[in-house]
Amino acid sequence: MGNAAAVMTGLNSIEIQERPTPDPAPGQAVIRVEAVGVCGSDVAYYRYGKIGPFVVDGPFILGHEVAGEVVAVGEGVENVRIGDRVAVEPGTPDRSCEECRAGRYHLCPNLEFLATPPYDGALLQYLAMDARCYFPIPDSMSYEDGALIEPLSVGLWGCQRANLQAGDDVLITGVGPVGLLAAEAARALGAGSVTLTDISDYRLGIAADHGFMVEKSDASTSRTFDVLLECSGANGVLASALGRLHEAGRAAVIGIAKTEEVPLPLSILNWKEITISMVNRYNNTWPLGIALVSSGRINLEGLVTHSFSLPQTAGLSH
Template sequence: MTMSHTPEVPETMRASVLSGVGEIAVEERPVPAVRPDEVLVRVAAVGVCGSDVHYYREGRIGDFVVDKPLVLGHEVSGRIVAVGADVDTGRIGERVAIEPQRPCRVCRQCKAGSYNLCPHMEFYATPPIDGAFCEYVTIQADFAHPVPDSLSDEAAALLEPLSVGIWAARKARIVPGSRVLIAGAGPIGVIAAQAAKAFGATEIIVSDPVADRRALVARFGATRTIDPVAESVRDLGVDAFIDASGATPAVVSGIGAVRGGGVVVLVGMGADEIALPIPLIQSRELIITGVFRYTDTWPVAAQLVASGQVDLDSLVTGRFSLEDAEKALNADRTPGSLKTIVVL
């Protein structure tokens, strides 16, 4: 296949491969071929997401089942080292953050601008599509987003979870002056708090039962923190509630914290089914919606970080090599761990 590239691109690469539940090892694999509309990226940094951990420990997330070897990782930054026949060769050498998805672009959802809901989506590290715990990846050229040199490789990789926070803020209809409740002060909760602040929210309340996490999120945008074990969040009357915990009690109590006509946004992965307070939802005419990835968020994410409105570098609490990817996937069990990066 015709492509232009830098002379140092090898024929093979190292890849950390999940072969079964709890079984991961580095293998030698061919460097992926580049389609005409794609670029080849030399990976610099990959963030570890909760979904990677789920696949590693459980082998599935809902209907997505790991039934053959899979490369994990979808929070990616790197540098373009080759381009397909239809891509400008001037992009070789560019630092980029990868939007890790390939929608079909022709279905009804794509045509409507909701490409995140494309039924034919190919998404990094979602069976059967390989992810980025490897040295090289391909992506359509327009989903390799240029990043300024002021962004570190790690921050560029974390534009992916920031995109989740931005998408949640958009879905929550956050505007200047909004009052927001966020459940969960893990990585997504902390990022969602920063996104809410950047969108203009003036009151950002974050609930989490872990004192250390409450203290951390207070440094990253939260104007108030709550221990849900000791204090109820019901009747706060916030404009929006974002669940980043997946915990059933947090979801139910958070719904009760929203004013009439407000919005509930479900981000966290939790139980497949829960009982909801239907009379309250009806009488307050609440809008309840989910978050499934994102659409058109990378340019905003990069600007928020470059402008200093969002701090991603300070969230990194662990760095591991590709050979230590298994340790990276278990780093969440270390007290104080927030965001882990695999550095290549």
């Protein structure tokens, strides 16, 4: 049984190579990978070779939005069994540090996250991980839907970080996949209204097709909101969007800015007592995400725009 992998061999270059087929260690399970989404971080590593302090310095496998079928289980594994269809949470914490013991496993300083140097990702045939990172999905969900639980989890965690309450009017800036999924999460969690802004008519059209209110980013409006989910990372967007919050408004910063420092309207933030929370991935969101998608409360239609086989990934790099 081979284990073909799409290996990034340099900037803008991918080759299909054979990697050892993994055997599960105690506590691990092996999946046959069936679907892998392409994240903006994958594109950044592919084009530029780094994101902040994380640098690709040798052959590297991309991909952390993953779903597959369990084909082998190690000693002591009880939460999954061979044949289960699973969505994968891509970060493995050490489960023993202070952050993990406090329930903040996503902030574990020793987190091993797929496709974040030095850890390879999931663009290969067979993947072994801590079985506690696998969450069974029902037959009604496709493997593509299972892979989308990862970006959906970013949106769900953003809603939790913003302390979204039922009935809140929510503003989402940036209608990329995460922005759209954050909107779906907000609606499913009981938001009173959800409005998305972007500079792209195409992306706003997709959001409108999902039943959301939309605005062009440069539209002139005095409407204000209870919650802001900033998903664009674009220069100046956070500062201007914070000005659209009510008194005691709450914001979650999901998009990663291209600069380490961004200006903030402190006079407005202080006067209105605006709360700003940062978002680092997610915490314990897979069960909720799977339940919301499988029940039909979250609509994933239109998010998968292209599909490629593993061998085709090499051709895409030329």
